Amino acid sequence: MLQVRGLPLAHRPKSLTGVWGVEGTQFKMPQDVNPRTASSPSSLFNWMLAPRSTYIWVGSSKPAIEKPAATPALTLKLPANLPTQVAGDFEVTGDGPMPSDADVECVWVVNGDLKNAQVIQAAPGPANRQWQLRVDTSRWTDQTTQRVVLLLRHAHTQALLAVSDAQQVHMKKEWQLMAAVDDPVGDDRGPQGQYVYPQDPTYVPGTFDIERLEVWSSGKSLRLKVKMGAINRSWNPANGFDHVAFTFFIGKPDASNSLRVMPLQQDHLPENTHWHYRLRAHGWSNALFTTQGASASAEGTALPEGAKIQVDVAARTVQFDLPASLLADVPSLKGLQLSVNTWDYDNGYRKLSPQGGGSEMGGGQAAQPLWMDRVGLELKP
Ligand SMILES: [Ca+2]
Numbered sequence: 001m002l003q004v005r006g007l008p009l010a011h012r013p014k015s016l017t018g019v020w021g022v023e024g025t026q027f028k029m030p031q032d033v034n035p036r037t038a039s040s041p042s043s044l045f046n047w048m049l050a051p052r053s054t055y056i057w058v059g060s061s062k063p064a065i066e067k068p069a070a071t072p073a074l075t076l077k078l079p080a081n082l083p084t085q086v087a088g089d090f091e092v093t094g095d096g097p098m099p100s101d102a103d104v105e106c107v108w109v110v111n112g113d114l115k116n117a118q119v120i121q122a123a124p125g126p127a128n129r130q131w132q133l134r135v136d137t138s139r140w141t142d143q144t145t146q147r148v149v150l151l152l153r154h155a156h157t158q159a160l161l162a163v164s165d166a167q168q169v170h171m172k173k174e175w176q177l178m179a180a181v182d183d184p185v186g187d188d189r190g191p192q193g194q195y196v197y198p199q200d201p202t203y204v205p206g207t208f209d210i211e212r213l214e215v216w217s218s219g220k221s222l223r224l225k226v227k228m229g230a231i232n233r234s235w236n237p238a239n240g241f242d243h244v245a246f247t248f249f250i251g252k253p254d255a256s257n258s259l260r261v262m263p264l265q266q267d268h269l270p271e272n273t274h275w276h277y278r279l280r281a282h283g284w285s286n287a288l289f290t291t292q293g294a295s296a297s298a299e300g301t302a303l304p305e306g307a308k309i310q311v312d313v314a315a316r317t318v319q320f321d322l323p324a325s326l327l328a329d330v331p332s333l334k335g336l337q338l339s340v341n342t343w344d345y346d347n348g349y350r351k352l353s354p355q356g357g358g359s360e361m362g363g364g365q366a367a368q369p370l371w372m373d374r375v376g377l378e379l380k381p
């Protein structure tokens, strides 16, 4: 049964034109329907469909949306002290008038992201004219321009009542080194030190050798910088490095819902370490996963955004900026566990065998762990 809810008779389209349909496995064009004459008790429009059928109709007009009855007579202006460039969270103060109706709230919205909008509280005082807001920039990406508006909405229905002009704030983060760890040179031979590089000469020595991991932060944004023995870019890779895949594991301080298994790499993270997010990046891929659905044989749920990658060939570093929103929910970055390992990847982690091959690692059995070098650290609590 088809039901079109909530549209009063007069607001329904005059006709619904059938454009596509199936009944069971048979194609069947649906009949045109007049929703104004169809049986419609209590403002519901009901239409019986055959079992296991799907139809598409196109309405003759767009349904009219009812406007809220009372729009407050308010003009919103953005605060005069709104900065044009920021490096982190900042304070703004505004001069009202703030809505006096308890059912109306004033909110600060960035880039249309209503889900993370901040509700503005008027400071107590006569006429509720003054307000102050500490703007949360934890979801703002480095080197981007944010579009900021104030809006009034109904506190319960969230119906939009008024919107201010938009203004722009540029975010340029200031990064601080949180921790660094040096890793031995030449330990790029697997967990037991017996693996050998693939035989193709483009796998230059040092390609898998991590020499240093640095963790930088700006607020709760995270930058992971890896110094390598060599940066290989023989095939002009999209991400600026080649013949190596980096797999990062990021564990939040609270270990609930975390895992130790390293998907597709035939190993686990060391004892007392865990991960919530996993980034796998090689020359042509850059994918960030959560633990949901992850196992030894499955990578889990991919997030829409990977890392922002920058390569410095002269310094032999590859830098990964994680999406700013990734850790916005943790109270602080203290206690965060980070590790990275190297292997190679081509539509799957490369194979391992005793004899090795052109692009296959050698010196190990096929079922042994698939990583050449590894380093990790924990941000000091
Ligand atoms: Ca190393």
Ligand SMILES: [Ca+2]
Binding pocket: 183, 184, 187, 210, 373, 374, 375
């Ligand atoms: Ca190592």
